[in-house]
Amino acid sequence: MAAVNRRVFLSATGTALGAGLALHVNPTSAAASGLGHTGITKADLPTPALLVDLDALEANLKVIADHCRAKGCTFRPHAKTHKCPAIGKLQVASGAKGVSVATVPEAEAMVAAGVPGVLLTSPIVEPGKIARMVALTKQGGEVILAIGHPREAELLAEAAATAKLVMDVFVDLDVGDHRFGILPGAPALELARKISRYGSLRLRGVQAYAGLASHVKGFSARQEVSRTAMLQAVETRQLLAKEGHDVPILSGGSTGTYNIDTELPGGIELQVGSYVFMDVGYRAIGGRSGDDVYTDFRPSLTVLTTVVSTTLDDRASIDAGVKSFATDSPALPEAKDREGLRYKFFGDEFGLLTAESGAKLPRLGDRLEFYVPHCDPTVNLYDRIYATRGDHVEAVWPTVARKETADRTTKPAGQR
């Protein structure tokens, strides 16, 4: 990565000039060339700032890559977690077949950054969004869509046929979340038949994401829930294969169940997402050895904060509240490398710190890092992630596609 001039960097990341200018740093080349060095340290960053610890991130990438290699499985990690093409490229460099994405803008951003093998795991029924996925394929992007309803298949098939393309698809199964997807067994077989009748669709596999299993506390309980859900997918895949459908891939799995799902008959292609960062909520699900803490992956994502008030002796205020951490999880931010501090949300911009007995409160101006309660929606609050090693900032990675882009209509190109 080209080193960033320190003065330009500081002004670009400062509040006066606002977001965007730090995006001069090219995340693609950062990932491709090995990380560079900006000459910036954490002390230079305006807070609150989102950081990823590169040593921990790299260790996490290696855990999944090594596990999949040992099990003879593939992986296509979920980029909804990081929304960051630079991390997507690191995942591919670690052996991933590509990335999974949750939205059309994420797919567009990953393809634009040159990430191969992009699987859209969510259903789309808006003609404009379908047209955008077709356009990505037309432009040479490698995309796969998970289809969970006959109408979705019909809409995509028509758009692909009009563009004279053949689009790769998975049959998306509802294995218990009841959020989207077709029911396993006969309904899925019927959908596979329908897909196979369209010349503009090519069936490549089955998707089954069991979100209900990912955060079950305790390894054996988690194993039970995941196996029950995922065996429906295994059986459905066999049913489809028996009828001659080409379903080489079963895509699914999560950070909490990666080492459960890779034991399934016929193998799996993992869609793990949170493993790159981890978060306080995930750490609490418990590990295989019966530990309360899930330590398979290292927490790498933190919010850097500053202590901005110490008026009263028994408390301190930091500059990170509900606008800086996602609040959907019952978990709370946890101070990194500081024992005995308790965080409480204290409004939009602030957090309240108190100290357990024997622990010391930080001083005014101190800078503290906090592990985040839930990684995906926390990332969605930030324009960029500072990639750090020790105190040094090695790269600045833009996050992308944090919302649907406002400048697009939902009409396919060319329609008025």
Ligand SMILES: Cc1ncc(COP(=O)(O)O)c(C=O)c1O
């Ligand atoms: C469809 C889908 N696949 C994979 C994942 C990744 O799960 P995790 O972050 O638990 O690894 C998610 C996360 O919500 C998801 O919605």
